Amino acid sequence: MLSRWAQLEPHLPTNVGRGGRWHCHRRVINGILFRLRTGLPWRDLPLHFGKWQTVYDRHRRWSADGTWERIWRAVLAAADAAGRIDWSVVSVDSTVCRAHQHAAGAHRRPAYRGDRRCPAKHRSDEAVGRSRGGLTTKIHLASDGSPRPLSVLITPGQWGDAPQLITVLDRIRVPRPAGGRPRTRPDHVCGDKAYSSRRNRRYLRRRQIQHTIPERRDQRANRRRRGSRGGRPTAFDRARHARRNEVERCINALKGSRAVATRYDKRAYVFHGTVTLAALRLWLRP
Template sequence: MPQAAGDELASRLAAELIIGATTAPVLSAMLRDEHREARRQIADRLRALHPGWLAGQAIGVATLILAAIDGLMLQIDGIRWRIRTGAPWRDVPACYGHWFSVYGLFRRWQREGVWARILAALQACADAAGKIGWTVSVDSTITRAHQHAAGARRDGHLQKEPPGGVHSEPADHALGRSRGGLTTKTHLACEQGRKLLAAVVTAGQRGDSPQFIPVLAKIRVARLGGGRPRTRPDRVLADKAYTSKANRTHLRRRGIKACIPSKAGQDAHRRAKGSKGGRPPSFDPAFYRLRHAVECGINLLKGNRGMATRYGKLAVRYEAVVIIAAINQWLSAL
């Protein structure tokens, strides 16, 4: 087998070991820069799966895979450095490897959905430890897009390798035009500990209320002990932008308590109908104060400059940036 093909195979096997064959604590150790301990646990995993690899004629394969794991750890550190600083990919320090290799890993794992799987594994570990508060707050935030974010191909679906991967790229690339320039809006749901549970990326001019149900539909936290993943919060908090009849009906149908204030115009219209207007929706001001969690969560996410300003041309790439910023949040909680 050629050396380049062997290195590629080793990298893919290492990625599968990192994401698929390891437990959440090992994954957390690797992403927290505890490489030596994580490398030892990966070696133990290799011995259990393939005893001949670390003791016998195939020791070269095991050495190659373990070396690839070390290289992946450096590249992951480089990706997190770039998203934290917002620097161009070409300016990633050489200590993390060649910039094109670092970007190639980011791009490949985005296309294969690996970043989302890492986030799901960390959320499952946090839920098992009781570190998720299931009072969920929903809101959105606007992100200014850099001028380099414009100019994506309109016929990307005709490329030999379409840009989306496991998720399709929207036709508008989630770029909205306004007087202020190009913008992207991130609709997100945060648990009470200010950490991201789900996010949807749209163009900046899109409304908040139509994305309420899609954001809640993306909440899916697996259970480490088996069973169905948890998808239903105990209570949902949101501001007046989400006080539509469709949203309240959706929550009522799913048995989720809502704490959403109503608009003055809606209240006046209901009172004008008299007894036919029905009862006003329930609202608890004390619970509504807990909605600060999503505002604080947005501030924490935007501490990553690569998320606070959009530089990439594709919506799927920017969504991966949001996911990696959320991964950093969950790592600090575990």
């Protein structure tokens, strides 16, 4: 079994173009992982990780240009080639993270397009929602049977689950090392009542994906009231639905990182990079 660093090192960027090469990837990444686990402010990083500004800038840059996402895909491809991904049942769910007060107040304006380190445009809402409990952000994800995440999506905390199912499943893209199209379709999808909708079921049928999603009580009553026009009852496999605990265990593992359990990042793309790194860290475990 390769060490975590041996799995990670081949996929890291080797240079930044003009201005020279990166220095001491391992030291900086250890600093990023330390902050991910503890959730402490960037300025309070221990000195043996180097300058806090260097550690933060690299995490921000790699979150913006998709480096963390590409590394995660590469690790997923290696795991799939080794047979470590359980495609038999892929479960979807979401979790709400409390947003720290420092995560609010981002400028609602597009980033400077000449800066390649930043995305072309920020989200207008920065994935921060307001509710009775305060500022929140929601993480939508799909996990395999390991359980480890296959895709993640960041939205404001008040957004519903059902409208995000298609986006979450479309983000499952596991490359094949031997070439060809990446794998995007699980064998079976499992979700709770929050994902029950005609649109979602039609999408799953069109992609020929079997699914176990219980029908909500109001939807069942409406279908019965319409008689033959309401369609057939939805199939439900109780044994497969019991495997929903896998995605809940995956969420608990992600929230073991304090920087994920509580959102401290002001920008949505930086927090998405933080969650992606937490997912990558789970796949690097033996």
